[in-house]
Amino acid sequence: MTPPQLVVHRDKELMAQAAAARLITRIVDAQAARGHASVVLTGGRNGNGLLAALAAAPARDAVDWARLDLWWGDERFLPEGDPERNVTQAREALLDAVPLDPARVHAMPASDGPYGKDVDEAAAAYAAELAAAAGPEDHGRVPAFDVLMLGVGPDTHVASLFPELPAVRETERSVVGVHGAPKPPPVRVSLTLPAIRAAREVWLLAAGEDKAEAAAIALSGAGEIQAPAAGAYGRSRTLWLLDAAAASQLPRALYPPASA
Numbered sequence: 001m002t003p004p005q006l007v008v009h010r011d012k013e014l015m016a017q018a019a020a021a022r023l024i025t026r027i028v029d030a031q032a033a034r035g036h037a038s039v040v041l042t043g044g045r046n047g048n049g050l051l052a053a054l055a056a057a058p059a060r061d062a063v064d065w066a067r068l069d070l071w072w073g074d075e076r077f078l079p080e081g082d083p084e085r086n087v088t089q090a091r092e093a094l095l096d097a098v099p100l101d102p103a104r105v106h107a108m109p110a111s112d113g114p115y116g117k118d119v120d121e122a123a124a125a126y127a128a129e130l131a132a133a134a135g136p137e138d139h140g141r142v143p144a145f146d147v148l149m150l151g152v153g154p155d156t157h158v159a160s161l162f163p164e165l166p167a168v169r170e171t172e173r174s175v176v177g178v179h180g181a182p183k184p185p186p187v188r189v190s191l192t193l194p195a196i197r198a199a200r201e202v203w204l205l206a207a208g209e210d211k212a213e214a215a216a217i218a219l220s221g222a223g224e225i226q227a228p229a230a231g232a233y234g235r236s237r238t239l240w241l242l243d244a245a246a247a248s249q250l251p252r253a254l255y256p257p258a259s260a
C-alpha cells in the first residue's frame, strides 16, 4: 500500500484548478513516455468541478485528446443520456469540448442498453472490456490506469463502494453491480477495490465541511469495509486533494505539516 500524500488548497475552486493542472501534466507526461494515457473519471461535484476547470484551462490543448482512454470508476444505472448519469455530466463539463476518439471513451453501460435492467450483466460486460484492454505489462485483468480519480462521500464511500455493503468486500471481480446504494440512485455499477488498486496513481478529491469527518476517519487507520476510502490506493501514488474545510478535522500529525 502506498501511504497517502495530502495536498490542501484554500478552497474548492482553487482545488479544482490545481487538480486540473496536475491532471494535464500527468496525461502529457504519460503520452510522452508511452504514446497514450488512461484516466478513470469519477462522478459527483468534485470530479465534475475538476473537469470544468480543465475545460477552462488554456493548457488543456497540451493534451493529445485522441490518445487518451477514459474509463469510469462508477456509474448510476440509468437510461442513456439521463442527466444524472456520470458520463452525461462529464460530457457536459468537458468531453464534448475536446477532440476525443469515441472508441477510447469507455462509458459504463446504461439501463436501456444491451443488458437491459440487468446491472450484474452490465458490470460483467464492463469487466470484460477492461480485461480486453489490459496488456501483459499490466499484470492483471485491469489496465494500470495512469490516474484514477475518486470523489469521497460524507460516509467515506468512493465510487459506488459504500461502507459495509457487499461491493466493498469484493476481492475477485473488477466490476460489480450495486443494489441498494444509500446515495440515489440505488442501482449502480462500480469498480471494486482491487480494480482501483491497479491504477498507478489514485487521487481522492474531497472539498467542503461535510467531507471533514470522512477524510479524518479514512486517513486515521480505519478499515476499508467500514471506510472504503481507506482502501483506495495506487501502485505508485495515493494523493488526497482537499480544500481547507475538508481538511479541518484531520489529526494534527497529518495536517498541517509539522513545520507549519
Ligand SMILES: O=C(O)C(O)[C@@H](O)[C@H](O)[C@H](O)COP(=O)(O)O
Residues within 6 Å of the ligand: 042, 043, 044, 045, 046, 047, 074, 075, 076, 086, 150, 151, 152, 153, 154, 157, 158, 159, 160, 183
Ligand atoms: O456517482 C457518484 O455519485 C459517485 O461517483 C460518488 O462516489 C461521488 O464521487 C461521491 O459521492 C462524492 O460526490 P461529491 O463530489 O458530489 O461530493
